[in-house]
Amino acid sequence: MPKVLVVEDDPSMAAALNDGFEYEGYTVTHAKDGATGLRLASETAPDLIILDVMLPKMSGLDVCRQIRKDGNPVPIIMLTARGQEIDKVVGLKLGADDYVTKPFGFMELMARVEAILRRASGRRAGIEAYQFGDVSVDFKKGEARKKNKPLDLSAREFRLLQYLIEHREEVVARDALLDSVWDYDSAPLTRTVDMHIAKLRKKIEDDPADPRHIVTVHRMGYKFTG
Amino acid sequence: MPKVLVVEDDPSMAAALNDGFEYEGYTVTHAKDGATGLRLASETAPDLIILDVMLPKMSGLDVCRQIRKDGNPVPIIMLTARGQEIDKVVGLKLGADDYVTKPFGFMELMARVEAILRRASGRRAGIEAYQFGDVSVDFKKGEARKKNKPLDLSAREFRLLQYLIEHREEVVARDALLDSVWDYDSAPLTRTVDMHIAKLRKKIEDDPADPRHIVTVHRMGYKFTG
DNA sequence: CGCAGATGTAAAGGAAACGTAAACAGTGGG
DNA sequence: CCCACTGTTTACGTTTCCTTTACATCTGCG
Numbered sequence: 251m252p253k254v255l256v257v258e259d260d261p262s263m264a265a266a267l268n269d270g271f272e273y274e275g276y277t278v279t280h281a282k283d284g285a286t287g288l289r290l291a292s293e294t295a296p297d298l299i300i301l302d303v304m305l306p307k308m309s310g311l312d313v314c315r316q317i318r319k320d321g322n323p324v325p326i327i328m329l330t331a332r333g334q335e336i337d338k339v340v341g342l343k344l345g346a347d348d349y350v351t352k353p354f355g356f357m358e359l360m361a362r363v364e365a366i367l368r369r370a371s372g373r374r375a376g377i378e379a380y381q382f383g384d385v386s387v388d389f390k391k392g393e394a395r396k397k398n399k400p401l402d403l404s405a406r407e408f409r410l411l412q413y414l415i416e417h418r419e420e421v422v423a424r425d426a427l428l429d430s431v432w433d434y435d436s437a438p439l440t441r442t443v444d445m446h447i448a449k450l451r452k453k454i455e456d457d458p459a460d461p462r463h464i465v466t467v468h469r470m471g472y473k474f475t476g
Numbered sequence: 477m478p479k480v481l482v483v484e485d486d487p488s489m490a491a492a493l494n495d496g497f498e499y500e501g502y503t504v505t506h507a508k509d510g511a512t513g514l515r516l517a518s519e520t521a522p523d524l525i526i527l528d529v530m531l532p533k534m535s536g537l538d539v540c541r542q543i544r545k546d547g548n549p550v551p552i553i554m555l556t557a558r559g560q561e562i563d564k565v566v567g568l569k570l571g572a573d574d575y576v577t578k579p580f581g582f583m584e585l586m587a588r589v590e591a592i593l594r595r596a597s598g599r600r601a602g603i604e605a606y607q608f609g610d611v612s613v614d615f616k617k618g619e620a621r622k623k624n625k626p627l628d629l630s631a632r633e634f635r636l637l638q639y640l641i642e643h644r645e646e647v648v649a650r651d652a653l654l655d656s657v658w659d660y661d662s663a664p665l666t667r668t669v670d671m672h673i674a675k676l677r678k679k680i681e682d683d684p685a686d687p688r689h690i691v692t693v694h695r696m697g698y699k700f701t702g
Numbered sequence: 703c704g705c706a707g708a709t710g711t712a713a714a715g716g717a718a719a720c721g722t723a724a725a726c727a728g729t730g731g732g
Numbered sequence: 733c734c735c736a737c738t739g740t741t742t743a744c745g746t747t748t749c750c751t752t753t754a755c756a757t758c759t760g761c762g
Contacts, residue, residue: 630737630738630739631738632738632739666740666741667740667741668739668741671739671740672739694748694749695748695749
């Protein structure tokens with residue numbers, strides 16, 4: 251049962267996060283300003299910190315910077331208002347692990363939280379079956395369906411999809427895929443990955459030209475969202 | 477390593493259960509709606525089903541009822557939200573084995589799971605006999621028949637067929653077969669497996685050129701479907 | 703807008719996997 | 733020793749699908 255520290259000055263937002271996380275089984279600690287957040291970050295040793303960028307007095311960026319300065323590697327997710335996109339780069343540079351732009355759905359936040367906690371705990375699922383949208387995949391049986399109709403996936407496509415799902419909500423680099431799905435000793439000099447991504451999209455996406463599940467992150471790789 | 481099927485539409489709850497069970501060493505399959513849950517319940521033959529009562533379209537109660545209607549005696553634990561206490565009686569009447577009210581601690585759930593699995597631990601061992609289509613096999617006696625006529629299977633063919641049947645509906649890799657049916661320390665550099673598959677097909681399939689029971693999954697292995 | 707690098711995607715060889723027959727090898731019985 | 737039987741390897745034709753290539757399109761940036 252992970253502990254979450256929410257640093258947020260807006261009472262209604264704080265209450266919403268509190269309720270949401272508690273419903274999901276997390277233990278929540280709440281700080282209304284940066285100084286308190288900083289203190290609780292070291293005192294309560296949370297597994298994760300949700301940090302609003304806009305805070306009275308001490309900004310979330312300062313809090314983040316100070317936490318890292320103290321040598322605390324706890325995962326941090328930043329909340330930014332729309333139009334503060336600049337903060338993305340700055341925040342990530344300062345040591346945040348992810349950021350979410352307000353307004354956001356709680357599900358979206360939870361997806362990131364889970365991805366980050368999964369990453370932090372180093373546990374990889376080894377998923378045997380998965381379902382997203384109208385697609386279901388059973389890796390053990392080597393079967394996939396969309397709208398309950400069989401999908402004809404090749405072996406490579408299965409492995410690629412499995413890897414993406416096991417790293418869902420994370421950006422996966424091409425050479426990471428070449429490493430794991432193929433057995434290349436690193437060599438991003440081929441377009442093979444892109445090729446297979448395209449084939450996969452054609453099979454599992456409703457509109458392959460506007461993919462919802464396998465999205466490309468320019469200059470970084472691909473990300474599965476399901 | 478028992479298999480658990482989680483039927484839950486809420487992604488974060490599903491993820492929490494998934495992580496928890498995997499941490500405890502269980503193999504987890506996940507369905508996001510009742511129809512999929514129903515299908516996976518029969519296809520993956522889980523040792524236990526965690527079933528949310530509140531599901532889109534088909535309610536957990538309906539899923540439970542249908543599973544029992546299909547004659548599947550798998551233990552089922554229902555998840556109900558607080559205030560749905562009525563469901564307890566209904567659920568248990570419909571054939572659920574236990575129920576847990578949300579929110580709940582994972583420890584509490586695990587205690588019930590273990591209790592139920594201990595109770596239902598009439599674990600299935602190595603298969604002794606099996607029947608599919610017009611073929612029947614008795615591994616204990618070492619006898620096989622097709623259309624009621626004796627089939628002449630060699631010892632190796634028996635072991636191969638037994639392994640395939642014990643893993644029916646799953647894709648079995650060649651090196652897994654070499655490991656289990658032969659005693660090779662892994663070395664897919666031989667065509668022996670393919671050879672024996674061909675021989676088996678010639679004996680048990682109606683049309684060996686278009687096999688229905690032992691199908692090949694390109695680049696992955698073979699799959700028995702009975 | 704225009705450029706450079708990155709990505710989408712269709713088409714085309716070509717490599718790898720597979721089915722199968724036939725040769726080869728080991729074993730036990732008469 | 734020969735034979736029957738089983739299991740393994742080899743060889744080759746066929747099928748599958750992986751990779752490469754080529755070009756169109758897009759993105760980020762000045």
